[in-house]
Amino acid sequence: MEKTTPKHPFDSRTIMNELVLPNDTNTLANLMGGRLLHWMDICAAISAQKHSNHIVVTASVDSVTFKESIHLGDVVTLTSYVTRSFNSSMEVFIEVFAENLPKGKKIKSNEAYYTFVALNHKHTPIIVPELVPQSDEEKQKFEGALRRRQVRLILAGKMKPEDAQELKNLFL
Numbered sequence: 001m002e003k004t005t006p007k008h009p010f011d012s013r014t015i016m017n018e019l020v021l022p023n024d025t026n027t028l029a030n031l032m033g034g035r036l037l038h039w040m041d042i043c044a045a046i047s048a049q050k051h052s053n054h055i056v057v058t059a060s061v062d063s064v065t066f067k068e069s070i071h072l073g074d075v076v077t078l079t080s081y082v083t084r085s086f087n088s089s090m091e092v093f094i095e096v097f098a099e100n101l102p103k104g105k106k107i108k109s110n111e112a113y114y115t116f117v118a119l120n121h122k123h124t125p126i127i128v129p130e131l132v133p134q135s136d137e138e139k140q141k142f143e144g145a146l147r148r149r150q151v152r153l154i155l156a157g158k159m160k161p162e163d164a165q166e167l168k169n170l171f172l
Contacts, residue, residue: 006130009138012051012082016043020074031070036096040064040112043078044092048116051082051090052128056116059089060152064112070098083138084145088125089117091145113148
C-alpha cells in the first residue's frame, strides 16, 4: 500500500483552550496532572487525526514534567502538530501554556511528545501520509523524531539497543 500525498506540519496544527475550573483542581487549587494529561491527549490526537484522516489511538507518551503549576482560573492553551510520520504511526509535539488573564501573566507549563497509530474501519493499522517539514524548527524536530522513536522502541522491548543506528550515530 502506498502512502498518500505528503503533508506539511501546519496542516495538523491544533490549538485548544481550556479554563481551569474548581472541578479540575486539587486541594491546593492547582490543575490536577491527570486532567492536564487528558487535555494533552485530546489535543495531540486531533493533530494526528488531521494528518492521517483516520481514527487514531495513543501508542505512547514521552516523559511529561510539570515545570510550572497551573492555577484555578488560568486559561490553558495547548498547541500540537505532527513532527514526523512513519508507517502507521505519527509523533506529535505538544506545548502547554497557562495564562492568568487578570494579571496578564503567561507561562510555559510543559511539553511532550505523543505517538499515535492510525486505524482503518477494521481497527487495524493503516499507512499514514508522509510529513514534509518546512521551517528549521520543523526540520529539527523531524530529524530528532527517529532517535526518539528508537528510544521508545528500546524501552518497550521492541528494539535491541545495538540495532538503534540513529542513536549510535550520536556517539560515533
